[in-house]
Amino acid sequence: MKLLLTGGAVLRDGKRQPVELAISEGRIISISSSLSRDGGAVIELHNHLIVPGFVDVHVHLRQPGFSYKETIASGTAAAAAGGYTAVCAMPNLKPVPDCLESLQIQMDAIEKTANVHVYPYGAITRGEKGETLADFAAMAPYVCGWSDDGRGVQSEERMRQAMERAKTLGKPIVAHCEDESLLTAGWRVHDGAYAQRHNLPGNDPASEWRQVERDIQLVRETGCRYHVCHVSTKESICLIRAAKADGLPVSCETAPHYLLLCDSDLQDDGRFKMNPPIRTAADRDALVEALMDGTVDCIATDHAPHSAAEKAGGLRRSLNGIVGLETAFPVLYTKLVKPGIVPLETLLNALCANPRRLFHLPGGEIAEGQPADLTVLDLERSHVINSSNFRSMGRSTPFDGWKVDAAVYMTVCGGKIVYQEDAE
Numbered sequence: 001m002k003l004l005l006t007g008g009a010v011l012r013d014g015k016r017q018p019v020e021l022a023i024s025e026g027r028i029i030s031i032s033s034s035l036s037r038d039g040g041a042v043i044e045l046h047n048h049l050i051v052p053g054f055v056d057v058h059v060h061l062r063q064p065g066f067s068y069k070e071t072i073a074s075g076t077a078a079a080a081a082g083g084y085t086a087v088c089a090m091p092n093l094k095p096v097p098d099c100l101e102s103l104q105i106q107m108d109a110i111e112k113t114a115n116v117h118v119y120p121y122g123a124i125t126r127g128e129k130g131e132t133l134a135d136f137a138a139m140a141p142y143v144c145g146w147s148d149d150g151r152g153v154q155s156e157e158r159m160r161q162a163m164e165r166a167k168t169l170g171k172p173i174v175a176h177c178e179d180e181s182l183l184t185a186g187w188r189v190h191d192g193a194y195a196q197r198h199n200l201p202g203n204d205p206a207s208e209w210r211q212v213e214r215d216i217q218l219v220r221e222t223g224c225r226y227h228v229c230h231v232s233t234k235e236s237i238c239l240i241r242a243a244k245a246d247g248l249p250v251s252c253e254t255a256p257h258y259l260l261l262c263d264s265d266l267q268d269d270g271r272f273k274m275n276p277p278i279r280t281a282a283d284r285d286a287l288v289e290a291l292m293d294g295t296v297d298c299i300a301t302d303h304a305p306h307s308a309a310e311k312a313g314g315l316r317r318s319l320n321g322i323v324g325l326e327t328a329f330p331v332l333y334t335k336l337v338k339p340g341i342v343p344l345e346t347l348l349n350a351l352c353a354n355p356r357r358l359f360h361l362p363g364g365e366i367a368e369g370q371p372a373d374l375t376v377l378d379l380e381r382s383h384v385i386n387s388s389n390f391r392s393m394g395r396s397t398p399f400d401g402w403k404v405d406a407a408v409y410m411t412v413c414g415g416k417i418v419y420q421e422d423a424e
């Protein structure tokens, strides 16, 4: 059916411009300041801002294998509510998508139940065990890249082989960087002043940046496209900035919690527990600076839902992972854009344009003939984040109870309205 979005605005050269969009068969078929209303559903957008649908290159949808935490249906409903029209799904599943047969199980579930586009990652190693390489060639046509997210690839030789193979297949290695030899037993939680005051076990920032350093050297040798997951330390940022200056095909993401929180914000509550941990104010500030100078390409949420019981053990015993899809835009807009720290265009590049460019995903332009994957933003909607209203089955977020000044008003994916705020 034809859809006419009326009374909205787009950003052109930094200025709002009123537009009307006609959508049919999943595409934008016309765009102008005034369209004829010749049939189809007319939706009034109340002067809200239309932007390309957000893309999250790092989510955990938990299906197959862990559907008590999240399903593809619930995770992608959360994505739609957060303004995302596409997500890249991490492979720490059961079975792990390390060959075509197990990937097929995930792809069948995506086909049947996803509310937005889902691009799966293939595992780098069989079972994400770090030993034998996964079947890269068989999975290559269907995956957006290769990752063992949740664990670093400990063997340098294995990572070199993975990069060589990924390079020939033209898809990136997407690395969770964590050198386990730098994590003494039990040292997996948070670092910094709060951890010391409360006698919490720490997490050496070197466990992240030393593996980033190792991998950048491997990129130099192999020429493989390489993307660093959830960067949390200032040292990793320096290494990635230098690699980019050398012209290496290196990119990275950070997450809203690393941009907005530091160890003095921690509470002994599972909703503050994730891997890598929230670090110091100096790390947080270096990440914001890196977003501004383009070292950080993407903001990804690392949406990692767990059950209430799994998150009930405080900072010491809860599982790692927080949900993020339904809070990312409101918290980032409120804390970074509204106070004038980060321009809206920079935030939108990190949420829309850069992820598509790096992962070669379709869409991203509001123009005739383009896919109708759109997000409509209400930049004046004050509200309080309440995790009990989430579509996600996961409820653990450090942003619960935050007062925010913006909301996602509507999400259109493949020409269909997949989320509408008024429909609550």
Ligand code: DOR
Pocket: 060, 092, 149, 150, 151, 176, 273, 274, 275, 276, 302, 304, 305, 320, 321, 322
């Ligand atoms: O906090 C995290 N949770 N970090 C990861 O790397 C994995 C993720 C998960 O799967 O729960």
